[in-house]
Structure formats: C-alpha cells, structure tokens
Amino acid sequence: MGLTDKIKNFIAPEEDEEELELSNEEAEALSQYEQPQVQGASKVAANTNIVLFEPRHFDEAQEIANHLKAKRACAINLHRMPSEYRQRIIDFLTGVIYALDGSINKVGDNVILISPKTMPVGGEINLNSNEE
Secondary structure (H helix, E strand, C coil), X not given: CCHHHHHHHHHCCCCCCEEECCCHXXXXXXXXXXXXXXXXXXXXXXXXXXXXXXXXXXHHHHHHHHHHHCCCEEEEECCCCCHHHHHHHHHHXXXXXXXXXXXXEEEECCEEEEECCCCCCCCCCCCCCCCC
16 A cells, blocks of 8 residues: 555545355355346356445445446445435446446335346335335
8 A cells, every 4th residue: 555545545534345245155055045037137146245335425436336347236325325415326326237237226215226237136125114
C-alpha cells in the first residue's frame, strides 16, 4: 500500500464488503437439492457467492457493478442510503444488469437482489402484508 493509498484510506476509509462463502461440507449438502432452472440459464455452481452491500454513497454503485460484471450476485440493503440517492442507484444498477442480461428483484423494503444471467433466481416474495 503506497503513501497515496494510505492517505486516501485515512481521509475516506473504505468499508469491506461482506461475502457469503460456503464451506465444502455446506456446498456438498446444498448440491443434493435440485437447483431451480430458468429457461435459457445454466445450472448454478455450488460454490457461488452472493456479495452483500449496505451502500451509504452513490459512489459505491460502481463497486457493485464490478461484482455484477464478475458474475457475482449482489444483495443490496438501501436503508442507510439517503432517500434522494436510492432511486439513482437503483436506476444505475438496473441499466448495468440489463446490459448483462441478468435480473433484479425486490426482496424487502429497500432491499434488492441483483443476479447475473448465470445465477437464476426462483420463487416469489409477497411484499403485501395484507395478503396471505
């Protein structure tokens, strides 16, 4: 790490993103279950990672886009982002995932899951509390 990097890190420290990784035993246990198939998508590898983000600034959108380009799914919690930037980051990431033929899904209030084409998402989440 050079002096410039140390100064940048001191002034604006970078937060590490959390990665969810499975041990070999967990991967083997999950491989016993059949993965949901989406037409035109390949089977999901057992060692697939989902990267978790809790962005606080719009500048972090590029880092999320880099993970998507590397074919990693991203779960993004937008609760800590100022409301005026939430829609901007969603619009930007929607454009990125459209270009990559992936999908974007709302999984909760201000929580989205963005996955590349190689990692299909199956199932639905009902966000209406009135319906069962």
